Amino acid sequence: MWSSEDDAELRREAMQWLAVRTNDGLESLRYDEIAEFRFRGEAFPLMDRQRGIRKPAVLDSALSIRTIWRAEGKPRPYDDDLGSDGLVRYKWRGDDPDHPENRALRAASAQQQPLIWFWGVGPAQYMPIFPVFLIGEEAEQQQFVVATDGLQHLRPTDSPIEEVLRRYLRTESIRRVHQPVFRSMVMRAYENQCAVCSLKHPVLLDAAHIVEDRHELGVAAIRNGLALCKIHHAAYDAGILGVTPDSEVRIREDILVEVDGPLLEHGIKALHGLKLRVVPRARNERPDRDLLDLHYQRFIAG
Known part of the structure; x- marks a missing residue:
């Protein structure tokens, strides 16, 4: 395994590279463009072609997650969406809580590692959303709770401002996740x-x-x-x-x-x-x- 410093350097360089390649989040990328990322002079995949959760062997937690694109009217195999608290959910891999990819997400949550979310906006075309954090797990629904940068510690409470906070979280989640995805889908079309x-x-x-x-x-x-x-x-x-x-x-x-x-x-x-x-x-x-x-x-x- 790499050191925590190696891990942090990889995530930092990957997100800086994606920021440049997407024109600071304005443009989506094709799978082959994402595959061009190199770390320390060598090709380093940021996303798996066959798996939704990318956990490189050298890391002890997940690096990225993916939501695949489906044409309108065709369901996705996993229903990743906003919860009632305004935070986004990401489904487990399968229904086994001990699946290695679910363990990799659990480790990322425990370590509060920043992740990249590749959201499909067309065939083999993705909008990278980053950084995102896994801030909780809902085992009964077989999903993790996802928050965007700056919101990961804001949790709804029983205080009088709970509804205001919920609306704020929902607005920010839509701005950080759904709006860039919507833009990318429309620009592609x-x-x-x-x-x-x-x-x-x-x-x-x-x-x-x-x-x-x-x-x-x-x-x-x-x-x-x-x-x-x-x-x-x-x-x-x-x-x-x-x-x-x-x-x-x-x-x-x-x-x-x-x-x-x-x-x-x-x-x-x-x-x-x-x-x-x-x-x-x-x-x-x-x-x-x-x-x-x-x-x-x-x-x-x-």
Whole structure:
């Protein structure tokens, strides 16, 4: 086994490398790109192709966990999701608590080791979320409790602020885990292009919710997303730009008669009546008509 210093150096270098390769969490990586990581001059796998839990032989605890991608409507073999306390859960490997991979996770929890969570956003494509910590185990549900950096010691209590804390944890968990995953799925589906203007610079693109995630229909699924450049995302959220259920762009009437510079003229007003320029190739990933209509009715109402 390596020393604790070796272990810490590996995790630190792996996360620094991932931060650079993902543009500080903006971009997902393919499996073959993740496999390019090297430690001390040699290839060092950060993720196993066949296993969800990566525990290198030289370490005494897990290094990474993985949630595989499934197309919408197809269930994942393990149901990793938010708990009622706002913290994320990660399922055991199988139902044997003494499975070596479960023991590796238990060791990471006991040592409070930072882990990398590779969350599938497409075929062989992953969004790395890091660092995450295992802060508890729920044996009856066969799962570990996962917290993101800075939240691992914040636990719901019986105090009057428990509900506030729970909402805070949920918000932070969504921000640190689900939002980057949602963004990566939407960017993949739209091939890193704005649906409205086809701008192709990921740093200038957002994954916009058609129906906001706090709405009961606001699922973090590709069919509830649009890849939009920052200008058109802001215009969409502000009710300046709308999209019909038939994927046609509409511009608010008062904006159409406004006189301003070339950005308004060519970047906003000229879009009125045009179809979305970019939509996902897969039919089940295209914008949901009912969700588009819900947002469009609000646009019409002003």
